[in-house]
Amino acid sequence: MIVYCEECGYKNVIDEKRVSNMGSQIPCEKCGEFLRFYGIKAEALKASLKKPKKTPQKAPKKTPPACLILKYGKVVVIVNETRSRVEIGRQKSNDIQVSNNRVSRTHAIVEFKKGTYYLTDQSSNGTYLLMEGTEGVTVKRKQVELTAKGVIGPGYKVDFKSSDAIQIIFEPTS
Numbered sequence: 001m002i003v004y005c006e007e008c009g010y011k012n013v014i015d016e017k018r019v020s021n022m023g024s025q026i027p028c029e030k031c032g033e034f035l036r037f038y039g040i041k042a043e044a045l046k047a048s049l050k051k052p053k054k055t056p057q058k059a060p061k062k063t064p065p066a067c068l069i070l071k072y073g074k075v076v077v078i079v080n081e082t083r084s085r086v087e088i089g090r091q092k093s094n095d096i097q098v099s100n101n102r103v104s105r106t107h108a109i110v111e112f113k114k115g116t117y118y119l120t121d122q123s124s125n126g127t128y129l130l131m132e133g134t135e136g137v138t139v140k141r142k143q144v145e146l147t148a149k150g151v152i153g154p155g156y157k158v159d160f161k162s163s164d165a166i167q168i169i170f171e172p173t174s
Helices: 016-020 040-048
Strands: 002-004 011-013 066-072 075-079 085-089 108-113 116-121 127-131 137-139 143-146 150-154 166-172
Touching: 002 075, 066 108, 075 085, 075 108, 085 150, 116 127
Parallel strands: none
Antiparallel strands: 002 011, 066 075, 066 166, 085 108, 108 116, 116 143, 127 137, 127 150, 150 166
């Protein structure tokens, strides 16, 4: 499982068994801050985590009302103020790598700007976007606001049940 550190943005590779069977929090390999988990696994983890010893508290950071989570297979990327830009494409250097010949090297970008999440297509084939409560659209060389749970198909059409879709999940920050 890949988990990005909210503090420094470092890409941590975590064994899923370590997450489900852990008795303490997992620190970031780069900065040492404890990693945060969202969604179904987070609820299971909350019950098993030990309360950390009291340490001097840092001033609370201003956080957006929600974070956006992109999930593609075992890759999970959190987009928020700390990590405000995520690249999707065929290149290995992308945050979410999609191996498909219809996918451009850097196909699309998901960004957090001024409290809003956006998808920007940079490809030849367009990016298919389907959000709850709306009809699916193909975005070509433009920017679209992400407002609801949905799926992304870089270069190909997807639906909510597609295994090759990039899932868009909004979760409140805690």
